Amino acid sequence: MCKACEDDIKPHLGKRKLKNDFYVYSFFGYNEIAPLLHTKHHHCGAYIYKILAKKAFGRFLDELDLPFLNIIPIDDRTKGAYSHTAVLANAIKSKKIKPHYGSLRARNRVSYSGKSLRYRKANPRDF
Numbered sequence: 001m002c003k004a005c006e007d008d009i010k011p012h013l014g015k016r017k018l019k020n021d022f023y024v025y026s027f028f029g030y031n032e033i034a035p036l037l038h039t040k041h042h043h044c045g046a047y048i049y050k051i052l053a054k055k056a057f058g059r060f061l062d063e064l065d066l067p068f069l070n071i072i073p074i075d076d077r078t079k080g081a082y083s084h085t086a087v088l089a090n091a092i093k094s095k096k097i098k099p100h101y102g103s104l105r106a107r108n109r110v111s112y113s114g115k116s117l118r119y120r121k122a123n124p125r126d127f
Helices: 003-008 030-041 045-063 084-091 117-122
Strands: 014-017 023-026 069-071 097-099
Touching: 030 045, 045 084, 084 097
Parallel strands: 069 097
Antiparallel strands: 014 023
């Protein structure tokens, strides 16, 4: 990714409440970065995901005043050349942030790539 394109990526914090006071945080609109997200299926994706992680999480973590934070990359099995969730966790690792790799993995290997919400609901990952 060239420097101009990297500088053009601007994260903005979004927050959505699901059930029972469970919140999902987002840093980009899906349509803003969809082509970048799809690079996870290619070798260059590891580099793209590292850039996205530093831009998004860096700003978010700067706003938090926590003494220490544990990060759990979900289902961080290596598929192809790398695990995209492990790349995200590793990109923000520091003295105050510790990734715990291999802590939360699905018991089955169903792939959701390109699948509908209906398919995803009918085929749970079984964590």
